[in-house]
Amino acid sequence: MLQPTTCDQKFAITHVLDIDALRNVLRRFQSASGVSVWISEQNEQFIVAGSSHYDASFCFQFVVHIDDCLPVVLSLDGRSFKVGESTLPLSVPTVVNTVRAGIVDVLQVMVEKELLARKNSQNDIQLESPFHLQTILDALPTPMGWSNAENDNIEYINAAFEALFGYKQADIPNLQQWFEKAFPDEAYRQKNRLLWQEQIVQRKVGDKETKMQPVEVTCKDGSVRNVLISATSVGNKRLVNYSDMTSYWQIQNRLSAHREMLEMIAKxxxxxxxxxxxxxxxxxxxxxxxxxxxxxxxxxxxxxxxxxxxxxxxxxxxxxxxxxxxxxxxxxxxxxxxxxxxxxxxxxxxxxxxxxxxxxxxxxxxxxxxxxxxxxxxxxxxxxxxxxxxxxxxxxxxxxxxxxxxxxxxxxxxxxxxxxxRKAYYDDLTGLANRRYFFEYASKVLKELLDGNGYYSMIMLDIDHFKLVNDQYGHEIGDLVLRKVAQTMIKTLDDTGLVGRIGGEEFAVILPHIGKQEAFDIAECLRIAVSQLMITTPSQGHVKVTISAGLAQCCEGEEGAIGIDQLFKRADTALYQAKTAGRNRVMVFNTTQ
Incomplete structure (x- = not known):
């Protein structure tokens, strides 16, 4: 006969439930949650699920009180939360408490059931027993109920079941109604009914390795809850309990989405x-x-x-x-x-x-x-x-x-x-393509055009007497002039070609599919637009500048292909000629030079 201890007639939990039963509970929750758990009692016995190694410094520990039993200590392995803890969208305690509550609920039911079984006959429940069991289940926070094995009628569901799923007993008078409402998809319904029946059979033959089955239950209001379901047979009653793991599954889904998003970013x-x-x-x-x-x-x-x-x-x-x-x-x-x-x-x-x-x-x-x-x-x-x-x-x-x-x-x-x-390819001051990106782009365009027997032109531009602007007005105004000139060129070109800042006050324009006559007209438009600029300074009135330009065409006449460096050198030569001739003008490179 079970002997109580001298503490308000409470039993040691290891005297009520055997060690294998306790380990089975812990293994189920370890499998479902991915969190290792341990139970210790009165510092005498240590029960481990799945591993004999643990580190107490990483544990979440709780003193757990289960009716009719002495307090036990429940430990959850904190190493599952150690890496990347700060990136969790919800707090770690939410996960910890979800797992803890589920374990406590299951242990409570097991203890009540074991004590009830010892009090009554082992395989039969007398008429008064269901009422005793109902009294126990009414007080439990875990959703539970039972059906009659002979006619499939649902004879009882507790208040926690109604609160979680929204169904009253009148809504689900028998198992057929319950399965149709809880699992509206027919294929999913048949799958879960078979698993439920399999659990009943396994429990009847005393299979201690039976696992709690994760399922998605559709509630009365149409929402879906993720639960672990466990079914067992007691006499002609089929007892089922549900552990609500919705919050835990949501956390897992969100963590998974977070990881997938980070992978997408990395790629x-x-x-x-x-x-x-x-x-x-x-x-x-x-x-x-x-x-x-x-x-x-x-x-x-x-x-x-x-x-x-x-x-x-x-x-x-x-x-x-x-x-x-x-x-x-x-x-x-x-x-x-x-x-x-x-x-x-x-x-x-x-x-x-x-x-x-x-x-x-x-x-x-x-x-x-x-x-x-x-x-x-x-x-x-x-x-x-x-x-x-x-x-x-x-x-x-x-x-x-x-x-x-x-x-x-x-x-x-x-x-x-x-x-x-932007910093790798564009100039910080003007927002134009920098020298590196300009020549990478120009080389790529040149190769594509040569493969297709095309041609293009390049314009080199320089702000006239820019050093005098810096000397007279200062570098801050000089930077303002560079930005205004760059903006004017972008507006004037209107996506006709790519303009880049080559260095200092020097600029270049690449013009695909444009010959030197059209390129000359474009260069003239750029020159006139800049000469009409009225750049206002904060305290020194207005500043006016002009530009000189030189251009060259690739693959002109019978000439064969030339490289980007040679084309740049030709345009630069024409620019030098424009500056030598008096500035504020456009010159074209002549291949006969």
């Missing part, structure tokens, strides 16, 4: 594809949601970046909207730099003037989170829409925060890449 995939990945992840977790990402441009206007499931007319209508205090959820969130929750678009002041557009797109609620950079600047917004008025739950708030944080990482990374690329 240099486009920002649009990464943002779409985040949108699809959130939509998979949030029932009936449609998500979007908007980016904020340099003019404080919203630009559509990712909205795969929003109507095209809607994304076009909001693209280019300037942010403000009452410009929908996203425009307002960007302006205020804070989350904006609009549960009913039709009645909210932020959406005045946009109600018809939203109604046409079947959008009734919009929650928007500003996407902030590491320095606190607004990069854009992440929005979750619903087709009906609704308020967010705490899980929804966690989800939108997760999404905006991921989007921030992706956007900032892309901006950093773009900035590095």
């Amino acid at each position: 240099g995939q486009s920002l649009a594809s990464i943002l779409e990945k985040i949108v699809f992840q959130v939509q998979s977790e949030s029932k009936d949601s449609i998500c979007s990402v908007l980016l904020l441009d340099e003019h404080n206007k919203l630009r559509s970046a990712a909205a795969p499931d929003l109507p095209e007319f809607y994304t076009k209508a909001i693209d280019g909207l300037k942010i403000g205090p009452s410009v929908g959820s996203c425009g307002t969130a960007s302006y205020l730099k804070e989350r904006v929750i609009v549960a009913d678009i039709s009645e909210h002041e932020y959406w005045r003037g946009f109600e018809t557009l939203a109604a046409r797109a079947n959008l009734a609620a919009c929650w928007s989170d500003p996407i902030l950079s590491s320095s606190g600047e607004v990069l854009g917004t992440f929005a979750i829409y619903h087709p009906y008025p609704t308020h967010p739950t705490q899980n929804d708030i966690d989800l939108i925060s997760f999404a905006s944080n991921l989007a921030s990482v992706a956007i900032e990374n892309r901006q950093s890449r773009d900035e590095l690329e």
